[in-house]
Amino acid sequence: xxxxxxxxxxxxxxxxxxxxxxxxxxxxSVTLTSKSNQAKKQAMIELQEKINDKFENKTQHKVTLExxxxxxxxxxxxxxxxxxxxxxxxxxxxxxxxxxxxxxxxNADTKFFQIFINELPHSFEYKKKxxxxxxxAFNYAVDMGMVTDNPINRVRIYKPSLTKENxxxxxxxxxxxxxxxxxxxxxxxxFQSVHHGRLAEFMxxxxxxxxxxxxxxxxDYNRNNxxxxxxxxxxxxxxxxxxxxxxxxxxxxxxxxxxxxxxxxIIEELLLERDLxxxxxxxxxxxGKTGKPIQLNAFxxxxxxxxxxxxxxxxxxxxxxxxxxHSHISLLAELNIPVKAIMERVGHSDTDTTLKIYxxxxxxxxANLVEVLNKHGK
Numbered sequence: 001x002x003x004x005x006x007x008x009x010x011x012x013x014x015x016x017x018x019x020x021x022x023x024x025x026x027x028x029s030v031t032l033t034s035k036s037n038q039a040k041k042q043a044m045i046e047l048q049e050k051i052n053d054k055f056e057n058k059t060q061h062k063v064t065l066e067x068x069x070x071x072x073x074x075x076x077x078x079x080x081x082x083x084x085x086x087x088x089x090x091x092x093x094x095x096x097x098x099x100x101x102x103x104x105x106x107n108a109d110t111k112f113f114q115i116f117i118n119e120l121p122h123s124f125e126y127k128k129k130x131x132x133x134x135x136x137a138f139n140y141a142v143d144m145g146m147v148t149d150n151p152i153n154r155v156r157i158y159k160p161s162l163t164k165e166n167x168x169x170x171x172x173x174x175x176x177x178x179x180x181x182x183x184x185x186x187x188x189x190x191f192q193s194v195h196h197g198r199l200a201e202f203m204x205x206x207x208x209x210x211x212x213x214x215x216x217x218x219x220d221y222n223r224n225n226x227x228x229x230x231x232x233x234x235x236x237x238x239x240x241x242x243x244x245x246x247x248x249x250x251x252x253x254x255x256x257x258x259x260x261x262x263x264x265x266i267i268e269e270l271l272l273e274r275d276l277x278x279x280x281x282x283x284x285x286x287x288g289k290t291g292k293p294i295q296l297n298a299f300x301x302x303x304x305x306x307x308x309x310x311x312x313x314x315x316x317x318x319x320x321x322x323x324x325x326h327s328h329i330s331l332l333a334e335l336n337i338p339v340k341a342i343m344e345r346v347g348h349s350d351t352d353t354t355l356k357i358y359x360x361x362x363x364x365x366x367a368n369l370v371e372v373l374n375k376h377g378k
Contacts, residue, residue, distance in 0.1 A: 001044060003035060011035045013043035017051045028054075063146045065108060066101035071144075072137040081246055082235050083211075091133050105138070105147055110154040117155055127157045170360045172317045173353060174326040179315050180204050186306045196302045198266050199286050199294055200324055205263045207328035207346040209233065210321035212253070214293045215245045217283040218274070221267055227256045228267070230347065234293055252348035296321060329354055333361035 001015045014029045028050040032039045069092060077085050095101070099116050113134060120127050131152060138150040175183075180200075187197025203213050211233035220229045231254060232245040259267070270285045282291045288298070303319045317323070325346065332342045339358045343351070 001040075001047060003040075003043075005035075006031070009033075011039070013040070013047060015044075015047040015051065017054065019054070063105050063141070064101065065099070065103050065105055066096070068105050068141050068146065069095065069101070069137055072140040075140065076136065081233075083233075087129075088133065091130055095130070095133070105141055108151060110151040113152055113155050117157060124157065124159055131155055131157060170356050173323065174330040174357055175204075175315065175317070175319075175323055177331065179317075180324070180327055182310055182313055182315065183303070183306050183319075186309060193302065193306070195286070195288060195294065196299055196306075198270065199299060200303070200321075202263060202266050202286070203321070203324035204327050204331070205260050205266075206257050207325050207332075207342075208257070209325060209347075210296050210299065212347075214284070214286045214296065216285045217245070218271070218285065219283070221271075221285070225256075226259050226264060228259060228263075230255050230257060234296075255344070255347055257345060326353060326357055329357045330361050333358045334365055336362075336365070 001013055004012045004014070006012055010031050010033050012029055012031045014027050016025050016027050018024070019026045028047055030043050030046045030050070032043055073088070073092060077088070080088065103112070117127055117131060120130060122130070134155075135150065135152040138147070138152050141147045142150050184197055184201055187193045187200060199210075199213060202208070203210065206213075206228070208216075208230065212230050215232050215234040216228060216230075220231060222229065232247055233253075235244050235246040267285060274282065274285075274287075277291075284293045286294050288294050300320050303321065307315055307319045329342055329346065332345070333339075339355065342358065343354055346354070
């Protein structure tokens with residue numbers, strides 16, 4: 001430490017330190033009104049505190065799990081959609097409520113998080129989401145110099161053993177063609193439910209996600225090319241009255257979907273209805289009675305009601321809007337469309353589910369092929 005007397009009669013004390021980022025020598029200073037021994041001691045203390053602050057920014061020795069998660073989330077939430085942010089926040093709330101968030105992250109090892117993951121009362125797929133959040137947070141901690149190692153890398157999520165029951169659940173992820181048309185027959189039987197029927201049938205014929213379908217606008221339809229442009233999904237996190245179109249789920253979700261004749265008929269019906277009923281006030285194609293985009297929760301409720309009203313023909317599957325996307329995959333698999341072409345058409349999402357459905361359906365198709373050959377041999 002050294003000292004310089006200033007023109008105003010005060011004294012400036014200096015100390016050098018090695019910058020933790022550049023490793024070059026830098027200096028810090030404090031100004032006091034005295035050069036007494038007591039003042040020198042005070043200067044040494046203050047200078048050391050300033051140096052420690054510089055290193056604290058680099059090493060972050062005493063960061064708690066709560067501080068890490070909050071810091072990471074404040075950065076990460078700016079890069080995700082509002083609807084996705086809700087899902088992340090739900091996971092974070094559970095973590096805050098069910099783990100010791102006061103633990104210092106430098107002391108939180110793999111065993112600490114492995115126990116937490118093992119005790120989660122959730123499915124295999126949902127446990128993976130918890131691990132993903134923690135993994136992103138600790139990767140951020142490593143990047144920020146808070147810790148040198150990511151303990152989540154060694155956390156394992158053990159997949160349930162494959163059983164006959166598990167394998168059969170693949171069939172519950174999609175509807176057979178006759179099951180789709182049972183629901184559509186119900187929807188088209190009354191004028192009040194036609195708008196939900198059109199949405200269900202269009203999703204079945206195109207493989208669009210529900211959010212993608214209900215966000216379609218007049219400008220997304222290319223009549224000459226007979227395609228629909230998927231350029232977004234509907235964000236209704238602020239309520240359906242304030243729903244806005246935002247970017248789709250992933251970059252691969254941007255796509256042109258070629259339309260079948262029936263898909264074109266549905267859109268043309270919607271455009272005609274828009275002219276006659278809504279006087280061109282709504283740009284959206286799939287709208288409800290009020291002219292606003294169809295509410296997804298209302299659509300899902302109507303699906304369950306429609307299934308219940310089938311009576312003895314009720315479909316013993318978990319019916320939701322997403323099942324029509326999976327049913328489209330099944331339809332294309334039965335038509336022997338290559339799996340790569342299917343995944344491009346649906347936007348490269350649900351890779352595992354796509355492959356499971358494709359493999360399952362193509363096995364069934366091969367079995368039917370053998371049956372036809374056997375009959376032909378007779």
